[in-house]
Amino acid sequence: MGLNGAMMFGIEFLPQDFKGDSSVLRAMCEGARKYLGQRVEYVILPLNPRKKPSVNALVGAQMLSGLEEFRDICFVPTLSGSGYAGAAGREQIISQLLAFAYANFKTLALIGGEGEGFSGVEMIALAREVLGEKPHIIGGSGSLVDFKSKERLVQKLQVGANQIITQPFFSAAEARIFLQEFESIKRAGGYKAQVSLGVFGLFSLQSARAINEAHLGFEVPQEYIESMGGMECLESVLSGADSQYAASMESMGVAGKNYPAKKTALNTQMSKSSTNAENVRNCYERLWQAMREVAREFGASLYLSTPKHNDLRAYGVYI
Numbered sequence: 215m216g217l218n219g220a221m222m223f224g225i226e227f228l229p230q231d232f233k234g235d236s237s238v239l240r241a242m243c244e245g246a247r248k249y250l251g252q253r254v255e256y257v258i259l260p261l262n263p264r265k266k267p268s269v270n271a272l273v274g275a276q277m278l279s280g281l282e283e284f285r286d287i288c289f290v291p292t293l294s295g296s297g298y299a300g301a302a303g304r305e306q307i308i309s310q311l312l313a314f315a316y317a318n319f320k321t322l323a324l325i326g327g328e329g330e331g332f333s334g335v336e337m338i339a340l341a342r343e344v345l346g347e348k349p350h351i352i353g354g355s356g357s358l359v360d361f362k363s364k365e366r367l368v369q370k371l372q373v374g375a376n377q378i379i380t381q382p383f384f385s386a387a388e389a390r391i392f393l394q395e396f397e398s399i400k401r402a403g404g405y406k407a408q409v410s411l412g413v414f415g416l417f418s419l420q421s422a423r424a425i426n427e428a429h430l431g432f433e434v435p436q437e438y439i440e441s442m443g444g445m446e447c448l449e450s451v452l453s454g455a456d457s458q459y460a461a462s463m464e465s466m467g468v469a470g471k472n473y474p475a476k477k478t479a480l481n482t483q484m485s486k487s488s489t490n491a492e493n494v495r496n497c498y499e500r501l502w503q504a505m506r507e508v509a510r511e512f513g514a515s516l517y518l519s520t521p522k523h524n525d526l527r528a529y530g531v532y533i
Contacts, residue, residue: 229274245529295332382414415528
């Protein structure tokens with residue numbers, strides 16, 4: 215099954231355990247429909263996210279597409295140019311492209327190496343050389359704030375990208391600027407590619423800090439972090455409260471006993487954590503609604519991913 219070029223809602227899913235994956239994916243699809251008001255039409259399987267080994271995306275997509283309950287969903291494997299170089303690397307990439315065709319996939323996501331291997335432009339060009347014009351090819355793009363980023367996008371469109379998924383936006387205003395630039399580039403070059411705005415389901419300040427420290431090509435703005443509540447995540451809060459009172463009890467020679475003061479303090483911290491969780495959820499919901507509106511304004515679609523893979527909180531499931 216492939217994409218037909220129409221605006222569709224897509225999500226990221228990382229295969230982990232085939233027996234349990236179907237129930238997780240089912241919950242994500244149901245949550246998307248009930249909580250987000252979206253029907254999941256395609257699922258992209260990443261490849262070695264954050265350079266951590268994962269299930270081969272081609273194998274994962276083939277297995278999941280064989281499940282009857284997901285027969286109407288297009289499963290999209292990702293191929294990456296990272297780690298490949300020279301003629302030998304080119305042969306390896308071609309081998310994977312031939313496997314894609316052999317498995318009768320119709321849609322493919324391609325990403326370039328992070329400063330190494332084959333670039334995203336080179337990956338798309340090679341895929342067109344090997345597979346021809348039929349497959350629907352998805353590429354990525356960061357914000358179009360400088361000449362180089364615009365040039366890379368133009369090159370991807372020139373060599374045959376059918377769809378562009380952006381890095382996550384945390385501001386509808388920034389997404390609108392991107393879409394205005396994208397439409398201008400399309401008109402100037404006569405391109406037909408569609409665009410999907412990346413939305414990130416972020417539910418932890420710790421994750422926000424980790425993203426910014428990892429330099430993934432995008433950052434969580436300070437304004438968004440502050441709107442999440444500005445407190446530590448639940449684990450950190452509880453750990454801090456527990457350590458504080460353990461030290462206090464020890465200083466009085468009664469460590470380990472369950473005193474009412476400790477219980478009261480932990481209840482207070484739990485209340486603060488509950489408030490923080492609500493702030494984070496509200497922040498995400500406001501972002502989702504704002505991105506949905508700007509996407510509708512420009513005839514774009516949305517693509518949802520999460521830093522914690524398969525995070526059901528992004529789909530309204532809070533366990």
